[in-house]
Amino acid sequence: MHIGRVVGNSVMETRFRMNFGEPLQVGEMLVVENETSTERYLIRVMDIQHGADSEQKDWMVTYAGQVLRGDAVALEHDLERVRQQLFCAGLAIPLGCIGANFRKTKTIPNHFSRVRRTDITDYEFLKESLGDIQVGNLRSGDQVLDFPVGITGQAIPHHIGIFATTGMGKSNLMKNLALSCMQLRKYGFLILDPHGEYYDGGEAKKRGLRHAGRPDALVVFSSRKLDGPYNSLYLAASEIEISDLQNLYEFSEPQKECMQSAQYRYGDNWLVELNDRSVGTIGKDLGENKYHEGTINVIKRRLENLFRLNLITRDPKLSVTSNIIDSLHSGQVVLVDTSNMYETEELLISTVLSRAIFERNKELYGDKEKFDKLPPVLIAMEEAQRVLTEAKGSIFAQIAREGRKFKTGLCAVSQQPKLIDSEIISQFNTLFILGLADRRDRDILQNSAKQDISQLENEIQMLMPGEALIASPFTPFAVPVKIHLYEEYLAKEAGKGAGRPAPRPAPDRGFY
Ligand SMILES: Nc1ncnc2c1ncn2[C@@H]1O[C@H](COP(=O)(O)OP(=O)(O)OP(=O)(O)O)[C@@H](O)[C@H]1O
Numbered sequence: 257m258h259i260g261r262v263v264g265n266s267v268m269e270t271r272f273r274m275n276f277g278e279p280l281q282v283g284e285m286l287v288v289e290n291e292t293s294t295e296r297y298l299i300r301v302m303d304i305q306h307g308a309d310s311e312q313k314d315w316m317v318t319y320a321g322q323v324l325r326g327d328a329v330a331l332e333h334d335l336e337r338v339r340q341q342l343f344c345a346g347l348a349i350p351l352g353c354i355g356a357n358f359r360k361t362k363t364i365p366n367h368f369s370r371v372r373r374t375d376i377t378d379y380e381f382l383k384e385s386l387g388d389i390q391v392g393n394l395r396s397g398d399q400v401l402d403f404p405v406g407i408t409g410q411a412i413p414h415h416i417g418i419f420a421t422t423g424m425g426k427s428n429l430m431k432n433l434a435l436s437c438m439q440l441r442k443y444g445f446l447i448l449d450p451h452g453e454y455y456d457g458g459e460a461k462k463r464g465l466r467h468a469g470r471p472d473a474l475v476v477f478s479s480r481k482l483d484g485p486y487n488s489l490y491l492a493a494s495e496i497e498i499s500d501l502q503n504l505y506e507f508s509e510p511q512k513e514c515m516q517s518a519q520y521r522y523g524d525n526w527l528v529e530l531n532d533r534s535v536g537t538i539g540k541d542l543g544e545n546k547y548h549e550g551t552i553n554v555i556k557r558r559l560e561n562l563f564r565l566n567l568i569t570r571d572p573k574l575s576v577t578s579n580i581i582d583s584l585h586s587g588q589v590v591l592v593d594t595s596n597m598y599e600t601e602e603l604l605i606s607t608v609l610s611r612a613i614f615e616r617n618k619e620l621y622g623d624k625e626k627f628d629k630l631p632p633v634l635i636a637m638e639e640a641q642r643v644l645t646e647a648k649g650s651i652f653a654q655i656a657r658e659g660r661k662f663k664t665g666l667c668a669v670s671q672q673p674k675l676i677d678s679e680i681i682s683q684f685n686t687l688f689i690l691g692l693a694d695r696r697d698r699d700i701l702q703n704s705a706k707q708d709i710s711q712l713e714n715e716i717q718m719l720m721p722g723e724a725l726i727a728s729p730f731t732p733f734a735v736p737v738k739i740h741l742y743e744e745y746l747a748k749e750a751g752k753g754a755g756r757p758a759p760r761p762a763p764d765r766g767f768y
């Protein structure tokens with residue numbers, strides 16, 4: 257049954273009049289039936305306005321005045337008297353034409369075409385563009401449809417952004433992405449968790465990745481004690497490079513040169529040697545009077561800080577880096593919990609691991625047979641605005657620019673996309689846009705999205721927690737989705753799974 261009729265049209269905008277009393281929401285998707293063909297137009301409501309039939313200009317204002325005067329003398333107002341004159345008009349953007357296939361709208365429907373609500377058969381065309389990494393259900397306004405929505409694994413090396421104001425559902429979405437990856441075993445997913453919320457949910461009523469019931473697909477590294485199987489987190493001093501330290505500290509030119517000389521002089525062990533030797537010995541080793549004592553001292557003080565942490569080991573065999581890379585390459589989800597660390601340590605881990613993954617994939621690129629078999633790897637970084645601020649120099653900026661070729665993608669999670677460098681953010685092809693309160697944050701996403709989302713401003717402002725738009729070049733338009741609430745979804749899956757065979761036992765890999 258139709259709910260309205262088209263009253264005005266241009267190719268870029270459809271206006272329609274609604275039946276009186278019919279509810280309508282911004283963000284709702286509707287179908288316009290073209291009476292002379294089997295083609296339908298799919299439209300999305302951008303705005304809703306009041307209207308009234310009257311020959312008198314501004315009749316609504318005049319009539320409201322009468323009603324108010326009646327209110328003043330406690331006269332009951334009877335809407336029925338004018339009901340026939342009143343209507344709501346919807347203002348919508350055409351998303352495309354549904355026919356033998358789905359295509360951009362280049363025509364307009366006939367005058368007074370019927371407008372109706374959609375049902376899931378109208379979205380059949382979307383199935384081929386929605387990928388296997390499922391995160392929720394299609395949404396029309398706030399109505400959730402029985403139509404699963406996800407992103408394709410192809411999107412991974414093209415980078416993914418998850419952007420929302422605090423409390424709008426970023427972490428919940430991440431858990432859903434991880435759950436899907438654990439179920440699929442086709443993609444490597446590294447989650448760097450500075451808040452300690454992904455292992456067991458962090459809070460009493462929440463659930464984490466350990467509750468997903470896929471121990472074969474999850475490998476956990478942590479520097480704090482966890483209540484369950486996990487591996488201790490170590491980096492070898494020999495795998496830390498000057499560029500990694502530059503991500504953490506500002507170094508002057510002489511300080512950088514001094515570290516380069518030390519690396520040249522001491523080889524792989526440069527960090528340990530710089531830390532262990534005295535300023536005098538280092539000065540002599542690197543060339544008498546070449547570096548000022550103060551320069552060497554600054555470097556040594558910073559290294560002392562790093563070595564004070566239990567994180568850095570002198571024994572390269574203890575490093576977890578290659579285990580992590582192997583797990584990712586076998587399609588597992590790797591969770592690195594850094595929640596008991598200071599920011600410097602946490603960033604060091606993120607930098608070293610991301611660089612190592614990127615470099616390993618780059619190496620493998622030369623071996624076509626191996627490279628073809630490699631699953632795409634996604635590196636998720638919370639509060640990504642911290643490391644995506646300057647286009648040059650940082651490993652994250654480099655992955656954003658070059659990762660596509662080497663099957664390495666970044667998943668940037670941020671509350672403040674406006675702080676991310678605009679050149680870097682434009683490399684993020686798939687954007688999960690959840691509720692964003694700040695206009696500047698919305699603006700930067702509108703400018704970098706691969707679809708025109710400029711007309712979705714109203715809708716983005718109205719998103720509730722867990723409601724998102726997925727803008728990506730892999731779908732014909734920005735897809736509205738209600739992300740599963742992770743805890744609820746797990747409970748539902750567990751209910752369905754009763755009676756199913758137990759999951760495969762974990763392969764014996766020597767680490768959890
Ligand atoms: N898909 C969803 N469905 C229903 N409720 C949700 C959904 N996602 C999030 N919420 C609600 O919002 C709360 C906050 O979600 P979440 O912790 O994922 O937000 P966040 O964006 O990560 O916040 P922060 O910026 O503080 O880390 C959840 O505890 C839950 O109550």
Ligand SMILES: [Mg+2]
Nearest residue numbers: 423426427428
């Ligand atoms: Mg969060």
